[in-house]
Amino acid sequence: MGRYTKKLKQSIVSQMMPPKNKSISQLAVETGIKETTLYKWEKEALFQASFIPAASQNTKSEIPRVTFHYRET
Structure with missing residues (x-):
């Protein structure tokens, strides 16, 4: 098990993101x-x-698209 709790890690990671x-x-x-x-x-x-x-805002028969989110530095 890691040194940091999952909750703390998620909290910090969320601060890195938009x-x-x-x-x-x-x-x-x-x-x-x-x-x-x-x-x-x-x-x-x-x-x-x-x-x-x-x-996806399109029809159900369409393959769902994957979205990547990049952080600007």
Whole structure:
């Protein structure tokens, strides 16, 4: 089991994503967690998000599209 709880990890990762878009360095200072750990969490979150189909506004017979969300630095 990891050193950080799943709830804490999710909370911090959500701050990296829109609408907050906090930088990894800022979060490292605020939380005391190493930047390398935060980059790993971000990478994992983006990988997991890449496999979640976005809601399609088209017909049901159409294959759902996958949406990627990238953080601007």
